[in-house]
Amino acid sequence: MIEVSHLSRTYGGLHAVDDVTFTARPGRVTGFLGPNGAGKSTTMRVMVGLTPASSGSATVLGRHYADLPNPGREVGVLLDASAQHAGRTGRETLRIAALTMGLPTARTDEMIDLVGLTPTEASRRVKNYSLGMRQRLGIATALIGDPEVLILDEPANGLDPAGIRWMRDLLRGFADQGGTVLLSSHLLHEIEVIADDLVVIGQGRIVAQGTKAELLAAAGTLVRSTATTELSQALTASGVTVSRSGPDLLRVDAEPDLVGKVALAAGVALTELRAADGAGLEEMFLDLTADTAREGVAA
Amino acid sequence: MTTLTATPEVAAVAGPGRETPARIPFTRVLQVELIKMVDTRSGFWLMIGIAASALIATGAVIAFAPDDQIVYDNFGAAIGVPMVFLLPVMAILSVTSEWSQRSGLTTFTLVPHRNRVLAAKAIVAMVVGAVSIGVALAIGALGNVIGAGIAGVDPVWDISLSQALTLTFANVMNLMIGFMLGVLIRNSPGAVVGYFVYGFVLPPLTMLLAELNGWWKDAQPWLDFNFAQGPLYDGQMNGTEWAHLAVSGSIWLLLPLAVGLYLVRRSEVK
Known part of the structure; x- marks a missing residue:
């Protein structure tokens, strides 16, 4: 369980993190989604005490991170895979971590095996590692x-497709056994396939949060018809918001079954009717961050 | 990389029934920081460098020194001088690598109290300083016996106990200078350059200034830390000389150390 409450961090006049509140729950993977520079990493650094908060607080397992007696035994943290001593071997890096936590050093080889590094690779210095290998070591x-609890900042960066698949399974298994996972990403599709809950952040502020199902439902329905004008009128008359997404395509803020019923009642033939998920989440992400993203809206 | 097999087994079981682990004891932080000082490539080569230069210097004393110079003091110096120069660099890197190599992201999340980590690094540096002088004196004694044997003279034992103690003190202080520079600068190249300026560029300049400026010549023992350390190496310190050391050391070591520690506590680890 991670609880972040009214957390803010300012740099001079810049609000890097601005009144952020959310909870990551046990047994669930919480995706922390936002464009570059949105404040994801700063929020995570504040969580683990590397950056002081300007106001607000964050607790992990009900305590401030600094009050955890042996944090590594309760919270696994990976903030930046490239932040590892280049002059140490991978195995030595793990041995140091195991020693600090008071674990038997035999744990080191188990972990090397678990993350798919070979013994030869583990004996090489981190300087010679690719980003994907550093990510595995991290x-x-x-x-x-x-x-x-796991707190991972962009853990999929640098991993190959098989590695991404592997990590997804690993995090899913971890959450299914009751663990709490918070992982950040600026890649929508990565988060979409793994997260149960989403927290979307843009320019330091939370712009949306909820379960993935809720946020997907909010993305609405796509409906295609040759008679979009009649359909649009009928839908508007039934009190739902309709917008045109293409010459014969409408996007409706309602469930597909409602749209189907309205179409039937209006006697309009449909050529396609589906929930706007998949692409919908992407649209939501772009919409939600449009007023805050640096690119603005391309349309 | 190995081919990734099926879903990995993670033994993560959360929820009630998990015990809160015990607090990390300080002795373990000490042990970890000692290992970290020597288990990197730079730490390894620094050790090799010290050992090699000590060996070469001992050999040079035996080979080239006239018989009346085959004395313990010279053997001790042959081994001790490379240590005195190079060990502070180990103390510097032990602190700065957490920032320059960014390993602090892991170090300070596993031990989320910077004071504890830095205290451990300082103690390790002091212990290394004390032990290394012991090693230098022991190997120097061996060199003295062998050298005297080769030269066919009686070994001369001309390092007194009080000199050994002040030498140890001087070496420990040297490592603390390295530690201080590391904490203050927190950047490996910057702190190493700072150390060479501090230890090798400033002393001749202050000596030169003393030749030219009468006021500085009088104030030098009180304000010039390097100058005040000189008597430590001769092993005879009187009360005034200890006072010189205390005053100049406060200015050049304790004050910047306090500033550095304050900054570390407030800084972000990125």
């Missing part, structure tokens, strides 16, 4: 203490 460091 995940091994986070998992070695057998924690019940």
Whole structure:
């Protein structure tokens, strides 16, 4: 369980994190989604005490991070895979972590095995590692203490498709066993396939949060017809919001079954009717961050 | 990388029934920081460098020194001088690598109290300083016996106990200078350059200034830390000389250390 409450961090006049409140629950994967520079990493650094908060607070397992007696045994943290001593071997990096936590050093080889590094690779210095290998080493460091909470900042960066699939399964398994997972990403599709809950952040502020199902439902329905004008009138008359997404395509803020009933009642033939998920989440992400994203709206 | 097999087994079981782990004891932080000082590539080569230069210097004393110079003091110095120069760099890197190599992201999340980590690093640096002088004196004694044997003279034991103690003190202080520079600058190249300026560029300049400026010549023992350390190496410190050391050391070591520690506590680890 991670609870973030009215957390803010300012740099001079810049509000890097602005009144952020959310909870990551046990047994669920919480996706922390936002464009670059939205404040994800700053929020995570404040959570683990590397950056002081300007106001507000964050607790992990009901305590401030600094009050955890042996944090590595309760919280696995990976903030930046490239932040590892280049002059140490991968195995040595893990041994240091195991020693600090008071674990038997045999745990080191188990972890090397778990994250798919070969013994030869583990004996090489981190300087020679690819980003994907550093990411695996970082995940091994986070998992070695057998924690019940994971805080991972962009853990999929640099992993190949098989690695991304592997990590997804690993985090799913971790959450299914009752663990709490908070992972950040600026990649929608990555988050979409793994997260149960979403927290969307833009320019330091939370712009949306909820379960993935809720947020997807909010994305509405796409309906295609040759008679969009009649359909649009009928839908508007029944009190739902309709917008035109293409020459024969409408986007409706309602469930597909309602749209179907309205179409039937209006006697309009449909060529396609589906929930606007998948692409819908992307649209939501772009919409939600449009007023805050640096690119603005391309349309 | 190995081919990724099926879903990995994670033994993560959360929820009630988990015990809160015990607090990390300070002795463990000490042990970890000691290992971290030597288990990197730079730490390894610094050790090799110290050992090699000590060996070469001992050999040079045996090979080139005239018989009346085959004395313990020279063997001790042959081994001790490379240590005195190079060990502070280990103390510097032990602090700065947490920032320059960014390993602090892990260090300070596993031990979320910077004071504890830095206290451990300081103690390790002091212990390394004290132990290394012991090693230098022991190997120097061996060199003295062998050297005297080769030269066919009686070994001369000309390091007194009080000199050994002040040498140890001087070496420990040297490592603390490295530690201080590391904490203050928190950047490996910057702190190493700072150390060479501090230890090798400033002393001749202050000596030169003393030649030219009468006021500085009088004030030098009180204000010039390097100058005030000189008597430590001769092993005979009187009360005034200890006072010189205390005053100049407060200015050049304790004050910047306090500033550095204050900054570390407030800084972000990125």
